[in-house]
Amino acid sequence: MSRVWNFSAGPAALPEAVLTQVRDEMLDWHGCGMSVMEMSHRGKEFATIIETAEADLRELLAVPQHYKVLFLQGGATQLFSQIPLNLAAGRSADYLVTGSWSKKAVEEARRVAPIAGPARLAGSTAVKGALADGFTRLLRDEEISLDPGAAFLHLCTNETIYGVEVQDDCAALAARAGSVPLVADMSSHILSRQVDVSRYGVIYAGAQKNIGPSGLVLCIVREDLLGKAVSTMPSIMDFRLMAENGSMINTPPTFGIYVSGLVFQWLKRQGGVAAMEQVNIRKAEMLYRCIDESGGFYRNPVETTSRSRMNVPFTLQDTALDAVFLAEARDAGLVSLKGHKTVGGMRASIYNAMPEAGVTALVDFMRQFAKVHG
Amino acid sequence: MSRVWNFSAGPAALPEAVLTQVRDEMLDWHGCGMSVMEMSHRGKEFATIIETAEADLRELLAVPQHYKVLFLQGGATQLFSQIPLNLAAGRSADYLVTGSWSKKAVEEARRVAPIAGPARLAGSTAVKGALADGFTRLLRDEEISLDPGAAFLHLCTNETIYGVEVQDDCAALAARAGSVPLVADMSSHILSRQVDVSRYGVIYAGAQKNIGPSGLVLCIVREDLLGKAVSTMPSIMDFRLMAENGSMINTPPTFGIYVSGLVFQWLKRQGGVAAMEQVNIRKAEMLYRCIDESGGFYRNPVETTSRSRMNVPFTLQDTALDAVFLAEARDAGLVSLKGHKTVGGMRASIYNAMPEAGVTALVDFMRQFAKVHG
DSSP states (O other): OOOOEEOOSSSOOOOHHHHHHHHHTSSOSTTSSSOGGGSOTTSHHHHHHHHHHHHHHHHHHTOOTTEEEEEEOSHHHHHHHHHHHHHTTTSOEEEEEOSHHHHHHHHHHHHHHHHHOOEEEEEEOOOTTSGGGGOOSOOOGGGOOOOTTOSOEEEESEETTTTEEOSSTTHHHHHHHTTSOEEEEOTTTTTSSOOOGGGOSEEEEETTTTTSSSSOEEEEEEGGGTTOOOTTSOGGGOHHHHHHTTTOSSOOOHHHHHHHHHHHHHHHHTTHHHHHHHHHHHHHHHHHHHHHTTTTSEEOOSOGGGBOSSEEEEEESSGGGHHHHHHHHHHTTEEOOBOOTTTOSEEEEOOTTSOHHHHHHHHHHHHHHHHHHO | OOOOEEOOSSSOOOOHHHHHHHHHTSSOGGGSSSOGGGSOTTSHHHHHHHHHHHHHHHHHHTOOTTEEEEEEOSHHHHHHHHHHHHHTTTSOEEEEESSHHHHHHHHHHHHHHHHHOOEEEEEEOOOTTSGGGGOOSOOOGGGOOOOTTOSOEEEESEETTTTEEOSSTTHHHHHHHTTSOEEEEOTTTTTSSOOOGGGOSEEEEETTTTTSSSSOEEEEEEGGGTTOOOTTSOGGGOHHHHHHTTTOSSOOOHHHHHHHHHHHHHHHHTTHHHHHHHHHHHHHHHHHHHHHTTTTSEEOOSOGGGBOSSEEEEEESSGGGHHHHHHHHHHTTEEOOBOOTTTOSEEEEOOTTSOHHHHHHHHHHHHHHHHHHO
8 A cells, every 4th residue: 555644643644754764764874884773872873863853842842941851751641640740749739621631631640649749620621421521622711710829730732532722822821820830731732833832831742643653752841840859759750860861861762752853854844833833724724614514414523712723523423424434534545533432433633744635635535425425 | 884783782783684674664564554653552553563572572482371561661760660669569679789780770669669668688799999889790699688578589680781691590599589579670681591481570671672672661570460559650650550451551652562573573583582592602602702812902800600691891901992992893893882981991782683793793803903902
């Protein structure tokens, strides 16, 4: 088979140009006679790779100097506990819940609460008893009650499963939180839109959606938040120790850092995050329009002002057609469209690496399918 | 440059046949139109990859049915704390120290001791005040004092930095430990020699030496040791939860698992671990003979009966020649021979992926160098 249009939510499609480069450099990176996988992480070749990756990421997101960039492991799930263990120092932390991932974050925080500090719900859109918890929108201002003494305020700025995305780069929330640092799980939309890093205390993201291969987590931390870690936790989980050792207390996931670095270079060639954001706006508009103009054949349940540009879940009016839709889509070269098991239906994840041509192909297929089966 | 002979201690050389296959499958794995890096970890393609990898590993090491195979993250360093957090349940654990890595293991265990249980030194070859702690041999029987009530007995069966390796597959130690389970860090020699897995409670190994890329840790756990984990630790660190979820509480390091699986297949094609061990014996004998017969020009300080087949540190009589040795070796296509900073000199790591031809090239170079500069 030739390359497909891959709408997987993660691990997700990578830019073909990056994969081609990875392939071409596989046995011999820049004439050193080794694969990146075979290099000592303490050698000069890998030093170039990790330093370039960090510099390019800093440039892409305009990361201020008083923030550290860490390359970590264990996925966002590990960060869910690692963050209170590093930041809470026994104080209570506030959590906003707007979907599965922010819900998991608070659940993990509660596991470690006896040693880190309590996790308090500062707002939730979960509707008890509703189908799939009814996560279909962002929190309204009046539904959020903040603790002014909280160690931090955690939220997930793009909910991959429900397709709910913060639209204003947390401008209003950061203003309201005042000196309480925002901690944002941006796993599924980092680098897809412009952000003002200085608005956040911590930004983190599993790599496997918008960055690179799984097994790598990016973490951007404001320096004044370092050094509060619980002393009884593994040293590898201590942000300050990791920052002091250039993310290399031990061997980092070198190959993942290398591929991510190539993605950063690819993003720069595309014009950076601002240019990427414009493409992403066009892609999302095209797909939502197709859904909304289908006369109910397709449906996305998320409130218009909360819709994600990255993850677009949708259902078919006639669920008996689900299997047919997936099979015909696959025949048309459109794969990984099955929705997450908690919500059912379909989901198209259209990250940076998905070109407009891929979304056009999907929309054309969806219109044709609705015509035949509608 | 063409491919070099890479003696890196880790990340280390991989079989060229594996790298070639990874390259050829980079944009399209088995006709599915995606790279392995782009696949959902919940899809049928990746299910095949991880299941095959586990089955091949079980075959290579003859892992009994009552052991679970886990694919984890964070390197052996994370396991250093993860193991007491999972196994100790408040009881004291015994540690043997024969080099840097077993020393780090006990240090990490002591960090988490307030929540996991105390870490007790059951024997150490560290010589206070000696150069580089004087780790030049295994522990003698009379230097080991075991606690019969210990939760487990931890050791590192091959010390990568000092080149000290357990020779008898822990037969004597396991007999002495009785019902106390052995926990063995086999990072730098797993799959290089035959082991009787049933002798151990836990075997673990960072992938980046003898298995695959960094960012993946293999962990083989006897089932009766599951379920004792400290409840306040991150769920991703809980062996039982990981076992119940097929190593997929969250997204695993999919690409690392794929490459490791290809290495397992390559090992099977070489005739398995027994055949590999014969090659490794020949390689090690060739290199130690070159050192021992150099008339003192080269020197390996490790007691003959404790010498590692995988990591061979050696010094030059005239340390002023170190830089010349490294430069001329590089010119001859022999790289990553610089010793670890704590011991200085040189180190040749000759893992499974290093062919006999590579060791022959190194030995030829060393003899010639000694002739010219001796």
